[in-house]
Amino acid sequence: MKLAYWMYAGPAHIGTLRVASSFKNVHAIMHAPLGDDYFNVMRSMLERERDFTPVTASIVDRHVLARGSQEKVVDNITRKDKEERPDLIVLTPTCTSSILQEDLQNFVDRASITSNSDVILADVNHYRVNELQAADRTLEQVVRYYLEKARRQGTLDQSITKEPSANIIGIFTLGFHNQHDCRELKRLLQDLNIKVNKVIPEGGSVKDLQDLPKAWFNLVPYREVGLMTAIYLEKKFGMPYISITPMGIVDTAECIRQIQKHVNNLVSDKKFNYEPYIDQQTRFVSQAAWFSRSIDRQNLTGKKAVVFGDATHAASITRILAREMGIRVSCTGTYCKHDAEWFKEQVQGFCDEILITDDHTKVGDMIARIEPSAIFGTQMERHIGKRLDIPCGVISSPVHIQNFPLGYRPFLGYEGTNQIADLVYNSFTLGMEDHLLEIFGGHDTKEVITKSLSTDTDLTWNYESQLELNKIPGFVRGKIKRNTEKFARQNNITDITVEIMYAAKEALSA
Amino acid sequence: MSNKISETLTFECETGNYHTFCPISCVAWLYQKIEDSFFLVVGTKTCGYFLQNALGVMIFAEPRYAMAELEEGDISAQLNDYEELKRLCLQIKKDRNPSVIIWIGTCTTEIIKMDLEGMAPKLENELGIPIVVARANGLDYAFTQGEDTVLAAMAHRCPEQILLGDRKRVIQNSNIQNFFSFLSLEKKEETTNKYFEKSKKNPPLVLFGSLPSTVASQLGSESKRQSIQVSGWLPAQRYTDLPSLGDQVYVCGVNPFLSRTATTLMRRRKCKLIGAPFPIGPDGTRAWIEKICSVFGIETEGLEKREEQIWENLKDYLDLVRGKSVFFMGDNLLEISLARFSIRCGMIVYEIGIPYLDKRYQAAELLFSQNTCKNMSISMPRIVEKPDNYNQIQRMRELQPDLAITGMAHANPLEARGINTKWSVEFTFAQIHGFTNARDVLELVTRPLRRNNNLENLGWSDLTKKEKNKN
Numbered sequence: 001m002k003l004a005y006w007m008y009a010g011p012a013h014i015g016t017l018r019v020a021s022s023f024k025n026v027h028a029i030m031h032a033p034l035g036d037d038y039f040n041v042m043r044s045m046l047e048r049e050r051d052f053t054p055v056t057a058s059i060v061d062r063h064v065l066a067r068g069s070q071e072k073v074v075d076n077i078t079r080k081d082k083e084e085r086p087d088l089i090v091l092t093p094t095c096t097s098s099i100l101q102e103d104l105q106n107f108v109d110r111a112s113i114t115s116n117s118d119v120i121l122a123d124v125n126h127y128r129v130n131e132l133q134a135a136d137r138t139l140e141q142v143v144r145y146y147l148e149k150a151r152r153q154g155t156l157d158q159s160i161t162k163e164p165s166a167n168i169i170g171i172f173t174l175g176f177h178n179q180h181d182c183r184e185l186k187r188l189l190q191d192l193n194i195k196v197n198k199v200i201p202e203g204g205s206v207k208d209l210q211d212l213p214k215a216w217f218n219l220v221p222y223r224e225v226g227l228m229t230a231i232y233l234e235k236k237f238g239m240p241y242i243s244i245t246p247m248g249i250v251d252t253a254e255c256i257r258q259i260q261k262h263v264n265n266l267v268s269d270k271k272f273n274y275e276p277y278i279d280q281q282t283r284f285v286s287q288a289a290w291f292s293r294s295i296d297r298q299n300l301t302g303k304k305a306v307v308f309g310d311a312t313h314a315a316s317i318t319r320i321l322a323r324e325m326g327i328r329v330s331c332t333g334t335y336c337k338h339d340a341e342w343f344k345e346q347v348q349g350f351c352d353e354i355l356i357t358d359d360h361t362k363v364g365d366m367i368a369r370i371e372p373s374a375i376f377g378t379q380m381e382r383h384i385g386k387r388l389d390i391p392c393g394v395i396s397s398p399v400h401i402q403n404f405p406l407g408y409r410p411f412l413g414y415e416g417t418n419q420i421a422d423l424v425y426n427s428f429t430l431g432m433e434d435h436l437l438e439i440f441g442g443h444d445t446k447e448v449i450t451k452s453l454s455t456d457t458d459l460t461w462n463y464e465s466q467l468e469l470n471k472i473p474g475f476v477r478g479k480i481k482r483n484t485e486k487f488a489r490q491n492n493i494t495d496i497t498v499e500i501m502y503a504a505k506e507a508l509s510a
Numbered sequence: 511m512s513n514k515i516s517e518t519l520t521f522e523c524e525t526g527n528y529h530t531f532c533p534i535s536c537v538a539w540l541y542q543k544i545e546d547s548f549f550l551v552v553g554t555k556t557c558g559y560f561l562q563n564a565l566g567v568m569i570f571a572e573p574r575y576a577m578a579e580l581e582e583g584d585i586s587a588q589l590n591d592y593e594e595l596k597r598l599c600l601q602i603k604k605d606r607n608p609s610v611i612i613w614i615g616t617c618t619t620e621i622i623k624m625d626l627e628g629m630a631p632k633l634e635n636e637l638g639i640p641i642v643v644a645r646a647n648g649l650d651y652a653f654t655q656g657e658d659t660v661l662a663a664m665a666h667r668c669p670e671q672i673l674l675g676d677r678k679r680v681i682q683n684s685n686i687q688n689f690f691s692f693l694s695l696e697k698k699e700e701t702t703n704k705y706f707e708k709s710k711k712n713p714p715l716v717l718f719g720s721l722p723s724t725v726a727s728q729l730g731s732e733s734k735r736q737s738i739q740v741s742g743w744l745p746a747q748r749y750t751d752l753p754s755l756g757d758q759v760y761v762c763g764v765n766p767f768l769s770r771t772a773t774t775l776m777r778r779r780k781c782k783l784i785g786a787p788f789p790i791g792p793d794g795t796r797a798w799i800e801k802i803c804s805v806f807g808i809e810t811e812g813l814e815k816r817e818e819q820i821w822e823n824l825k826d827y828l829d830l831v832r833g834k835s836v837f838f839m840g841d842n843l844l845e846i847s848l849a850r851f852s853i854r855c856g857m858i859v860y861e862i863g864i865p866y867l868d869k870r871y872q873a874a875e876l877l878f879s880q881n882t883c884k885n886m887s888i889s890m891p892r893i894v895e896k897p898d899n900y901n902q903i904q905r906m907r908e909l910q911p912d913l914a915i916t917g918m919a920h921a922n923p924l925e926a927r928g929i930n931t932k933w934s935v936e937f938t939f940a941q942i943h944g945f946t947n948a949r950d951v952l953e954l955v956t957r958p959l960r961r962n963n964n965l966e967n968l969g970w971s972d973l974t975k976k977e978k979n980k981n
Contacts, residue, residue, distance in 0.1 A: 002579040002581060003601060006562055011555040033649050034530060035532030035648040036648060038531075041918040041919045044919050044920075044921065045918055052903075059527060060617070065621065095555065095556045126555075127581070130555075499731060506823055
């Protein structure tokens with residue numbers, strides 16, 4: 001047992017559901033007790049989804065405990081098949097069903113006989129993998145299923161497209177700025193005259209998965225999700241993949257050079273040369289390179305920062321801060337313990353120390369010890385920063401609704417470098433301003449006497465009513481006090497009791 | 511009485527495929543209510559993830575709850591449950607020093623049959639802190655019923671009340687209880703005596719249900735107006751202040767989802783249950799007080815006028831809701847009372863979905879709802895237990911209600927289809943009890959309607975892409 005208040009990565013089934021519900025017309029059925037369909041709330045609220053989340057539960061209740069699920073799961077699958085006519089139904093085990101050890105594969109086999117949809121069982125072990133690992137695995141499983149199906153049916157066309165083309169693998173729902181990143185990547189590929197063959201899983205149809213091998217190469221922007229699929233496609237179809245995250249000026253250039261290499265391997269006549277494009281973008285389209293030179297930025301030289309997040313974002317941001325901005329990264333870390341080796345290798349030489357943990361108290365202690373000028377982390381680090389009075393830029397999941405902005409905010413590509421520069425710069429200036437305010441004692445040293453409308457003291461609050469007033473949360477207390485006093489004056493009452501407070505609330509009609 | 515009701519009322523029961531919160535969410539409000547408590551949820555990452563996301567910002571305020579996260583070794587019994595729990599509870603004692611630790615059993619502890627009830631007394635002795643066990647799991651319960659399981663478990667911990675000739679309070683309970691109350695025993699006797707002298711009219715009355723302290727004192731002062739003294743609340747602000755119970759004590763519930771607690775109080779603590787409608791809405795509040803008064807043989811004073819006054823103050827909101835239709839999808843068991851209040855406000859209720867309906871505990875509320883319907887001359891709406899959300903959405907497509915009261919999973923998709931929604935969970939967290947808060951209920955109900963008054967003429971209420979090849 002582990003005493004836990006907060007976790008960075010969710011349980012395995014969340015990863016599976018994120019992948020399944022990212023595809024078009026794929027339905028997931030969770031084998032879970034009542035209340036475990038919390039994923040629907042998250043998707044509906046955080047992503048502000050307009051459509052019903054295609055996830056339902058086959059409820060595990062007392063009867064199921066006593067007799068097993070029996071027909072229930074099969075019935076639920078066939079029912080969903082009739083109601084929604086999805087292309088694919090993914091039966092998703094949860095922590096509860098992994099202990100029950102029912103033969104879910106058997107249900108899947110039975111259900112797939114009667115239903116028109118394809119049915120598969122997500123192959124994830126709740127106690128062994130987390131949300132991100134499960135997502136990676138489920139994506140690979142779905143891709144493998146459809147490619148093997150196509151091969152069996154003889155519909156698999158292995159010829160590649162005439163023009164250079166790419167698949168983008170790993171964009172999915174509830175991912176950190178994934179939608180914006182996807183748009184930016186498409187733009188980047190378009191600039192390079194490369195067609196986007198497929199984007200999976202977000203918005204993709206499982207029927208089109210058999211076209212994946214048509215692309216010249218695969219682009220896997222995030223370390224966490226998509227690598228397994230890319231490796232599978234490489235093994236099966238010899239498709240090369242690029243797993244350099246195009247985040248920051250240097251890495252974006254590196255990613256483009258890799259693309260150039262793979263593309264030139266396949267063309268015979270004319271060779272592509274992207275160097276002029278990289279140069280143009282770096283010096284004039286992205287403002288980040290210029291910004292690093294600008295006088296403003298000198299002030300950040302040698303400032304201490306701490307970075308924490310998922311492997312992709314934490315590693316990339318660390319490199320950007322250290323290499324492109326001259327900021328001293330005192331500590332960088334990730335909660336992706338399963339990918340620790342890769343992470344260490346990536347940030348080697350860019351930071352003073354490395355912290356691999358999924359315990360937020362350890363991260364908090366580290367930040368308190370180092371006292372950086374700014375933190376770049378998840379929502380948890382933002383709250384740690386609030387407590388310690390250190391500004392924080394959010395660079396990675398887990399996140400809140402404000403990290404699903406409506407405006408265009410990619411982290412990848414050349415526009416991404418602008419966004420990151422803003423984020424970093426704003427975090428630090430706010431910090432500086434804060435310190436200056438502290439030194440000079442605040443903006444406005446003239447004392448504010450009162451915020452209430454009148455200052456006459458003809459009203460007395462008795463002891464109980466004062467206590468009651470103090471129970472009211474601070475942000476509305478003033479308003480309630482004013483309303484009560486207004487009510488008292490209107491009714492010629494001078495002594496305010498608890499009853500008067502209630503009466504004031506009742507009488508309030510605005 | 512319950513038979514009579516079920517003759518005239520129609521209850522339907524669907525598949526139970528509906529969305530609701532897991533009952534462990536009760537820690538969110540209970541840890542705030544019971545100030546000296548610590549809630550330990552014994553479960554998996556799934557439970558933790560739910561709490562973390564459902565409670566949003568609160569999680570960062572150093573809450574007095576935590577997960578005892580079960581790992582593979584716990585599931586396969588390679589680790590000793592007792593030793594593991596002891597280790598964690600010792601740490602909690604060291605860090606927070608609570609007056610009580612409440613273990614919340616989950617689906618996983620049920621399935622692996624972890625004997626929490628058996629381990630608690632042993633560990634309690636070793637640790638010197640009371641440990642209360644509540645099985646608030648998703649296998650058996652929905653959302654607010656979590657509070658019911660916690661309060662039912664706490665009812666066992668309330669001190670025994672024996673009314674002697676001199677009305678002296680004697681506390682008989684576990685060692686720990688004595689240990690805690692020794693210091694303040696003298697003072698307590700004094701106060702008990704004092705208020706027995708002040709109002710000799712009614713026997714001890716304990717109200718059960720967790721309410722914010724402001725709302726609790728509002729209901730208290732409402733009863734005081736009728737010269738009824740409330741002698742205690744289950745739960746109290748602190749665990750060490752749990753009310754005394756016994757066969758002389760009358761109890762009355764303030765929330766519709768407390769049927770287990772009611773049963774425990776009657777059967778195990780021999781209390782007398784006052785079955786009343788719930789004090790939600792001015793009509794409910796009046797009926798609630800009237801019922802308590804009638805049990806104690808007290809004539810109510812000015813109650814009718816008070817109710818009228820409240821309705822008078824609600825006029826602007828009533829004009830907004832009158833004639834509007836509402837559909838309760840059902841997820842928190844407040845639905846019957848809220849529907850009854852809506853009907854009294856002049857709304858048309860198409861359907862009352864509800865996770866679970868205890869017809870005996872809610873008998874008075876059901877009867878009151880029926881009478882309300884009769885008075886407003888409409889027929890009683892259908893009550894659907896264990897609803898099926900998919901079917902409900904089909905029904906809603908046909909009925910096109912003006913307002914759907916529903917969980918967050920459906921709210922945005924329904925809004926995108928032009929159906930106004932109110933998030934049901936807000937009713938659980940807002941102050942909705944008593945005369946004083948009637949306005950708050952309508953504030954919630956009318957919010958989407960008022961928002962529409964602003965957006966109405968912009969012409970973009972349906973915001974979905976046309977669905978192809980779907981029904």
